[in-house]
Amino acid sequence: MSMSMSRRGFLGLALAGATAAGLAACGGEGGGAAGAGKGGADLSRKLRLPTYTPAKIPTPDLPIDAGQDPSYLKYPEQLVRSVPAPPGDGSRITALTQTWDVAPPGADKSAYLQELGKRLNAQWDMNIVVGEGYPDKFNAIIASDDLPDLVWFPPNQGLQRVPELLEAKFHDLTPHLAGDAIKKYPNLANLGDVAWKSAVTNGKIFGVAVSYSRFGQVYLVNQDFWRPVGGIGFTGADDFFQKSVQLLDAKRNRYVLEPAYVNHVHMFSQWYGAPNTWRLTGGKLVHQYETPEYQAALEFAVKCFKAGLFWPDATLATTKEKVANGQLGAYVESFPGFYNDARTQKYELGAIVPFAATPDAKPVYNAGLGSVGFTAISKKADPKRVEMLLNVLNFMAAPFGTEENQLVNYGVEGVHFTRKDGELTFTDRGAAEVPATQQPISFVIGSPSAIYLPGKPEGTRLIHDFETKVAPMLQERVTTGHFSDTFTTKGGELSTMGSDMVVDVVTGRKPLSAWQGFVKKWMDRGGAAMKAEYEASIARG
Template identity: 30%
Template sequence: MTPNAASSAPPASPVTSRRSFLAATAVAGAAVAGGVPLLTACGGTDGGSRDGTTSGKDAEKILPAFVAGTVVTPDIPSKNGSAAGFTAELDLAGLKTSVPKKLGKGGRVTVMSPFWGSPPKGGNAYYTAMNDLIGVDVVWQNQDGNTYDQKLGAVLASSDVPDVVVVPGWNMTGKIPSAIISKFADLGPYLSGDAVKEYPNLAAIPTDAWRRSIFGGKLRGLPMPSSYVTNIVPFYRKDVFDEEGYEVPDSADAFFALAKEITNARAKRWACLDMKWTAWNMFGVLSGDEKSLGWNVVDGKLINRVETQEYLEAIEWTRKLFAADLVHPDAKLGKSSATDPAPKFVAGEFLIYNQDISQWYGQAAAQATQNPDFRIWGMDLFGHDGGDPTLWAKNPAGIFAFVNRKASESVVRDVLAVANVTAAPYGTKEFMLTNYGVEGTHYTLEDGVPVKTDQGNIDVLNAYVMIASPAATLAHPDLPEVARGQVEWQQRMGAFTKKSSFYGMQITEPARYTNLYNDFEQLEDDIIRGRKKIGDMQQAVSDWRSKGGDKLRDWYQKLLDDNGTAAS
């Protein structure tokens, strides 16, 4: 993400390293819209904790009241689970104030959080300005994000836990879920029901994100919300499509025919990269972002995504693209350009690929000056038969901040004062300071677009945005057509998005099932690239059932029977 835009920044893919995602985006944009689906969730029985009681009457008693913010009106309101969009140039003199009264009481709060890069020195101009605004002395204990799970485990196993600990979802493995429940405070007395109204920006966080923040039957997390609409977009070179007269496909067969029309190996042009992630959506395969999202009740029976016909059909369709040599050779060989598509996509070596929605802005911004004719756009997802797609929601929050169970009430309230500022919406003074720092020192405004200075790129990273964030937001005043395109794509896709049975619930599978899915992703890729056959997947599913899949189904069924579903 370039420093002149606020943006949602979900992970590069459902299987890409979340660490590299955060390192690449420097987190600032991620905090605006959240967008980090969890790899695992929390609340399992094997660690001695309660299973995901995040639905039904119990949850209704715990959840904060939702009060929509009125301080700022987005140019494109959220719809069907989309982010809100902002396209207009910023007027710093016209920024709104969402926290008119300083809520901090001057206390000292220590925060441990993952950091990617070189942490700035304490007491820098950004930290000082934020602490002055909030009325709290926040002291950062930044830890290397690449090894954060190790540090996290050691700290939570000790008696020396900071006042606040940030835990990304992908670090919620092993004993971490149980430690969250035993080590961190219940925020319900401060936030449940109407109590949250003391903190208006927290009250404006969507209810689904708060539901994700219930761990062990208590409201423990301060969330980073995200859109629940799939973040994987099939991108294409609209400029080349317009020039060549290619039509955007609307079915699996139409895509295959277009791929044959585009591909000319002698001219070093292929249709696409590996389109497996789009195939999941095209064939209506349940989400693979989290283990719990892969389960759903169908005709009264709980099934897993790998057991479905749609799963096999998606793999087979993708295999045919490779078999017909319509996919760029780099994707078959696993070269770096398959995960960093920009250079060869810009060069026109392939015209279609699927990746995170944030690349829509990233690619467009990178080419805006040097290659003005270049235009990246997102295809609408379609059903494989040419009808409407069946899409499955990802979870609505993925990074959480927790308060030490031993913290005094004054410390808890100081933490909430911090969160109320960091959750301020785009277009406010609090948002600008949180995400860009001090004007003139950390950023300048150029044609209505905030551009970070060198000092801003040093100081304003990986910090206050980790405490809590506003509802999902996309804001690109320098490329308003991209912001509009992204949000409207989410809105259209959101209309076809369903929530599976365990949507929004914090769940950790028992440890004995941890490795049950280990070989599936590699087997998918082997079949797609012709190294294995569909029959090998069918055998793998049979083995999965006998080695624990059927017992795991029973475990999930009991969870559903006991707690109901959060999906609606």
């Protein structure tokens, strides 16, 4: 696939929050992280997003007629060259980014970065924050006024006063990217509306969207675990419950659900048709916490806990090992994690497609954020350099099946990877240089998702089949591209407040009857303010 497989650490921070209770910490509302400061909603205005133009790629092996990611059972034999000439001007390009892996080797020791520099006609130089601490580094660099060319604005790390910073220190890229202007950069034009909405702040495009999967969390299982009850097809929540009870065997240390209570409530809420964070009707928003669908999911989770379906140790750190050896039935994973598990797990992996919890329910599948923020360009860059940097980002955003994407994700053939039976395999040097370097690159600029699992065509089919089934029920976030000042200042607090309450109710520390009182308190603490600010932004288009 085109995205880094080593993002697990980042995903745990950023995407595990995309649950029923984790909306605020996750960010990703186009103005979530970028909507702080005075007047974010008031300044919102109609904006023509970059015109989507599909890139030329090798013909996928499986259909893409329902919005599935391009899927390849084998690595394409004939790649497409998407950028005809090196886009750089021979200069050094600096970027602020992050990694959740080890720090990669520098250019003087990395044949990967040296070749990338040749293809770009530029020296790609990253200031990388390893692990935690990105906001501190970001703030220090902003305060020093020694800005790199490219600065990554993540959607989930609570950066403050972002609109003011963007206006003061970064280029408004709207004239370069809005509408048909994007066609000058074909690979950026291929990113799509979902990703580009995250790069909009105060009605302007202040950065290049960092593309990411638009599919959300997935309910994954070991198929063998469920075979005694006929597999993972369910006629309703009660059917799921009854089959789970049949499979439960506490004496043999065999349980059905991992103890990630908030994630499970999120999964259940899709069966009941709860909104993806907010529901918009007639210009008015209703938060998922306020809906009967979400409350029904919470009640169902309480029922599962009382029946002993959850693994009894809430600190379980070996979920996937327990699933692999048949001691655990189901766990929740991010969509990129789905790719990784389909590639690495030895058992027959399965994914539960959302189904109607009751005869009257309309199941949904909640979309992911579609991006991991955006990358802004410092105002220190003159107009000619801005054009050059956009061309470089266009090169780096090349989709799967292009020569440029192969270079970014695999390095140099014969040095970093070899071909055998048409598949690519990292050499020892490639394994040491490429993944650790590609991860911080992928936070500066990403390419759209594609499904390709080397030597695992059955995994590709599994993911493609899941995407095909959930595509008709895909539910985007209605607040994406809109702004709430309160979201940034209080989003983390409200997220923690919601997650804690869900856990308390599910585990019986607080009664289900306490939920309504909690919702009122949550609204008073900032939920109502977020609602009003989002509504104002939506009303202005």
